[in-house]
Amino acid sequence: MTKRPLCFxxxxxxxxxxxxxxxxxxxxGGNPLPVTVQDWIEAHPGSVICGEVEQYExxxxxxxxxLKKTYLIYQSKKFSIENVRVFLKKxxxxxxxxxxxxxxxxxxxxxxxxxxxxxxxxxYACRHIYYFMKNAVVRKKTESYSGYxxxxxxxKEKCRQILTESAGEDAxxxxxxxxxxxxDLDPEMRMRYQLAGIVHILAISGLHISILGMGxxxxxxxxxxxxxxxxxFSLGVMLQYGIMTGGSxxxxxxxxxxxxxxxxxxxxxxxxxxxxxxxxxxxILLESPAYLLDSGFLLSFGxxxxxxxxAEKICALAGAEKKWTKALVSSIALxxxxxxxxxxxxxxxxxxxxxxxxxxLPSVGFVLMGGMAALLLGIFSISAAKLVILPAxxxxxxxxxxxxxxxxxxxxxxIGGEPEIWQILVYYVFLxxxxxxxxxxxxxxxxxxxxxxxxxxxxxxKRIPGKIQRKLRTVRVAAxxxxxxGILILGFHPAGDLKGTC
Numbered sequence: 001m002t003k004r005p006l007c008f009x010x011x012x013x014x015x016x017x018x019x020x021x022x023x024x025x026x027x028x029g030g031n032p033l034p035v036t037v038q039d040w041i042e043a044h045p046g047s048v049i050c051g052e053v054e055q056y057e058x059x060x061x062x063x064x065x066x067l068k069k070t071y072l073i074y075q076s077k078k079f080s081i082e083n084v085r086v087f088l089k090k091x092x093x094x095x096x097x098x099x100x101x102x103x104x105x106x107x108x109x110x111x112x113x114x115x116x117x118x119x120x121x122x123x124y125a126c127r128h129i130y131y132f133m134k135n136a137v138v139r140k141k142t143e144s145y146s147g148y149x150x151x152x153x154x155x156k157e158k159c160r161q162i163l164t165e166s167a168g169e170d171a172x173x174x175x176x177x178x179x180x181x182x183x184d185l186d187p188e189m190r191m192r193y194q195l196a197g198i199v200h201i202l203a204i205s206g207l208h209i210s211i212l213g214m215g216x217x218x219x220x221x222x223x224x225x226x227x228x229x230x231x232x233f234s235l236g237v238m239l240q241y242g243i244m245t246g247g248s249x250x251x252x253x254x255x256x257x258x259x260x261x262x263x264x265x266x267x268x269x270x271x272x273x274x275x276x277x278x279x280x281x282x283x284i285l286l287e288s289p290a291y292l293l294d295s296g297f298l299l300s301f302g303x304x305x306x307x308x309x310x311a312e313k314i315c316a317l318a319g320a321e322k323k324w325t326k327a328l329v330s331s332i333a334l335x336x337x338x339x340x341x342x343x344x345x346x347x348x349x350x351x352x353x354x355x356x357x358x359x360x361l362p363s364v365g366f367v368l369m370g371g372m373a374a375l376l377l378g379i380f381s382i383s384a385a386k387l388v389i390l391p392a393x394x395x396x397x398x399x400x401x402x403x404x405x406x407x408x409x410x411x412x413x414x415i416g417g418e419p420e421i422w423q424i425l426v427y428y429v430f431l432x433x434x435x436x437x438x439x440x441x442x443x444x445x446x447x448x449x450x451x452x453x454x455x456x457x458x459x460x461x462k463r464i465p466g467k468i469q470r471k472l473r474t475v476r477v478a479a480x481x482x483x484x485x486g487i488l489i490l491g492f493h494p495a496g497d498l499k500g501t502c
Contacts, residue, residue: 010278097146104136162378166385180245197353306334313438
């Protein structure tokens with residue numbers, strides 16, 4: 001930690017925000033309006049707001065518009081309410097960057113109605129959205145708009161059209177994976193992927209950014225561009241890609257880490273994943289501290305920690321040396337890191353995902369490349385796009401079979417319930433202890449074993465490997481016992497904790 005000061009600073013920041021939350025200082029930032037204005041909104045069903053169109057989408061029942069720099073007009077005064085999601089009665093010809101005057105029913109984003117339900121208030125507060133406006137009607141709109149953002153929108157719509165024509169019924173899956181667009185994704189399909197433990201492949205993540213960004217960089221290098229031109233062009237393209245795909249938390253994390261990695265390569269510096277992860281986390285939390293309690297933030301960063309930190313140490317501790325054993329143990333390590341988060345927010349975790357990810361993760365890159373190839377060829381020929389995307393569609397059919405198989409297994413999902421904070425803390429203490437075992441015990445033992453195997457000075461030296469093996473078994477048994485105990489603690493719920501409501 002001392003060799004990585006930014007990691008230590010990030011740890012202090014997270015710790016400080018956590019202490020503030022437990023002390024009763026909310027991370028959400030609260031309601032941005034005065035109490036008198038809130039009371040007025042409750043008493044008057046019709047309100048007038050003005051804001052700038054950030055993005056919009058057509059849902060099944062209405063047109064949804066996200067406004068930024070929004071203010072409420074109340075008794076000839078203006079009150080800032082930051083961002084608002086507006087549901088229009090009828091579809092309007094809008095463009096990003098337009099300023100519009102809207103009248104409708106303004107309501108505070110509601111808290112979850114049932115314990116353990118989706119907390120939409122916290123979700124939208126992370127994004128500085130505190131109010132919805134429903135049954136809205138556009139009264140005025142400006143002619144001016146952002147040409148740059150409109151072009152990005154047109155590019156995305158063109159890409160969606162190409163995928164729809166070339167991928168057929170699989171188009172919603174490709175749109176989710178390639179464009180980050182899930183509006184046409186069947187909820188039942190999403191649920192099947194979630195129960196199988198592979199829903200993460202439908203989000204823009206580090207895998208997508210690394211394949212596309214590094215692929216573009218290497219291609220530019222091969223055609224003769226130098227490190228600086230290729231790197232800067234790749235940086236620019238991936239930044240625009242992140243904006244175009246919606247800027248979800250996983251996309252923000254992946255794009256920012258890619259920018260840091262490419263910046264290190266351009267300047268000839270060494271890229272350190274943990275430092276890049278810490279800088280990215282601090283940037284996001286400075287912009288919105290409420291993300292610390294957001295499931296997307298915790299899972300996105302937890303997956304990187306699981307693969308980049310925990311996997312190596314647990315593989316060393318388990319003695320996993322072959323590729324397939326390393327892949328299996330790495331999948332388990334990722335699940336161990338994110339297990340408390342999954343239980344806290346969803347109350348269940350997919351056991352089938354431990355094994356299905358071994359089959360899915362090595363091949364998901366081919367699906368992504370198939371979708372990208374279809375986009376490029378679709379500009380010139382939809383028939384060529386249909387042909388090139390066929391292997392990727394075959395893999396999606398295989399994924400669908402895996403999801404169906406997981407759904408038929410009784411043991412595929414563990415419903416552990418929502419753990420308390422103390423249970424989560426105890427679990428992570430056990431997990432960190434196991435990681436220290438892998439870091440500070442396994443490696444010295446391996447070096448000692450190699451020295452003992454090479455030594456032929458005495459019979460006493462030849463007995464060293466046997467002693468080391470016994471020590472290794474003891475350490476492995478202790479580590480396994482710690483993790484089993486931690487999992488049991490997470491799933492422990494006294495009978496008095498089970499409460500029902502009518």
